[in-house]
Amino acid sequence: MLQIPFIRDNRDATLAGLQKKRFANAETAVDQVLALDQQRRDTQKELDDVLARSNAMAREIGALMKAGQKAEAETAKAETAQLKTRSKDLEETLKTVEQQLQAVLVTLPNLPHSSVPEGRSAEDNEVVLQNGAVPTLAEGALPHWELIKKYDIIDFDLGNKITGAGFPVYKGKGARIQRAMINFFLDQALQAGYLEIQPPIVINEDSGFGTGQLPDKEGQMYYITEEKLYLIPTAEVPITNLYRDVILADDQLPVKNAGYTPCFRREAGSWGAHVRGLNRLHQFDKVEIVQIRKPEESYEALEEMSRYVQSLLQKLELPYRVLRLCGGDMGFTSALTYDMEVFSAAQQRWLEVSSVSNFESYQANRLKLRYRVEGKTQLLHTLNGSALALPRILAAILENNQTPEGIRIPEVLVPYCGFDRIS
RNA sequence: AGAGGGAUGGCGGAGUGGUCGAUCGCGGCAGUCUUGAAAACUGUUGACUGUAACAGGUCCGGGGGUUCGAAUCCCUCUCCCUCUGCCA
Structure with a gap:
């Protein structure tokens, strides 16, 4: 499997390599990979932020429970509900995007070494x-x-x-x-x-x-x-x-x-x-x-x-x-x-x-x-x-x-x- | 194949709902001491992701669930061990 950071930094070289390998629709596939990768990273970032807040809330609730502040704990619990819905949504999106990304990525062959001759058969x-x-x-x-x-x-x-x-x-x-x-x-x-x-x-x-x-x-x-x-x-x-x-x-x-x-x-x-x-x-x-x-x-x-x-x-x-x-x-x-x-x-x-x-x-x-x-x-x-x-x-x-x-x-x-x- | 038990960091082995990425021991690495080594002592020591760097996130066999919160509870799969059965 090609490494995404490489494709990101070397789009043209990747395309040239794929074409040498006679891979059809190289440009479409590579751009699809790049777009999905961007989407993946954006989703991941947002999910991480939501999870970070959930984790903080959970710790807070734990502290409140320990201190015996039950009412405050219950209020905080209610607030976590929407975070949870959001994180579930994001997780699902992430999973879908990752699957799509993987699906395209595995179709890409390895890039040929510079000494590989051009040719079809x-x-x-x-x-x-x-x-x-x-x-x-x-x-x-x-x-x-x-x-x-x-x-x-x-x-x-x-x-x-x-x-x-x-x-x-x-x-x-x-x-x-x-x-x-x-x-x-x-x-x-x-x-x-x-x-x-x-x-x-x-x-x-x-x-x-x-x-x-x-x-x-x-x-x-x-x-x-x-x-x-x-x-x-x-x-x-x-x-x-x-x-x-x-x-x-x-x-x-x-x-x-x-x-x-x-x-x-x-x-x-x-x-x-x-x-x-x-x-x-x-x-x-x-x-x-x-x-x-x-x-x-x-x-x-x-x-x-x-x-x-x-x-x-x-x-x-x-x-x-x-x-x-x-x-x-x-x-x-x-x-x-x-x-x-x-x-x-x-x-x-x-x-x-x-x-x-x-x-x-x-x-x-x-x-x-x-x-x-x-x-x-x-x-x-x-x-x-x-x-x-x-x-x-x-x-x-x-x-x-x-x-x-x-x-x-x-x-x-x-x-x-x-x-x-x-x- | 049937019954029971188990799977935690390189290894061993704790942890059975709240700062646990995880006590501790061994091993590894660095240092102190030493002419050098050993011993002893001190420190350090997982992976992935992310960031300019921090931060943050994920991972306690795999997958799913309960919960504000799971290594810890439930379901399921895989693998390992013990006994019984079968068989190169």
Whole structure:
């Protein structure tokens, strides 16, 4: 959530930022926020004055009662009646205004960092760098959805039978390589100084609000009606929410957490041509890294996280590129996002396997996540990134490493897998 | 799931209608003493909002109510503990 004092002092910058994010009707929304904020503060002031007088009266009545001046006390009591009516009215107004203000405010996305390129869609994203040779496959190379059948390592039909589309069943070496990747990614994160967290994979409404999934994006999450809980779309949600309503001490910073969880996404309306096989699933596995930093360090941390994710891709011997997302393609809550894409040779496509973002104070403001500077509390910055999401990594490994003798397992994974080839 | 008990400041723990934002202890911070440290002593120590700064307002698990006035009484929800039941 954007901070109202910031909007108040930087109306033009806010508008420019929202426009870069391709937010429609920015001016209307911002002016609405400012008007409601003014109304809120006026109402609050008046209410405070009325309450101050009520409090004074109550104390007076108390003193009169003690002194035994009953008649005077009764007179004073009668006077408080209208104060009370007035304060009730004002409270109601305040509540309404606050709700209206909140309703508009939560629709405003985070403002983009100055380095974010202008643009409308994925086509306008900026390629920051590309690394690794794109492999040339032999004649008759297969896409991963054929390979998984050929080697019988992932079964979509079985998943269909017991659950539904987008819930694959991993078998044999398919299951083992999943387990291997999870362990590899967690071990790497540990070495990079992250604390391993194993969070719940269902979250409540407050947590959904804290990281920006709610309101509005509930359609993307699976919902358990009986308990009013959501299945997590990413470990970002439970891990970042560990720090909801927290004031961190200096010696607790920076926070670096990593966690493996399954992730659940309804992906309503996004099924189409390019979602075959492992490209898009309702349930998938991911190791997520989360950092909480002081504002002045957060962009340095973002670069560090980007380099870390790249180091994983290098170790996996996958050709990749890094994109700086344009304003129109960025996430709602992000100020700057790097997407890491690996090249999947048989599909001849770049697949997004990680998204590393700095949310600045946008989530922290919702979470009330702060630290102290010279006695005053101040919002921290939150960042996160996938490190990494499994299915598309697996797709790329299968396609890029296929040989007549089978699938070659990247060297770093061999000790984790216990085999060096799928054949 | 049934019966009972509970939820107060970083922690422990008072407070059961009137200067209570809350006694006290521990912890933290600052100081005195000390070559230094410890001990002892003194002071200080919640958050949000608001103001140029004061003032003012809100917060004693969440929400609602009674009252001139509530941490204190009532209703409700959530969570925790004990006993009984059930079960990985």
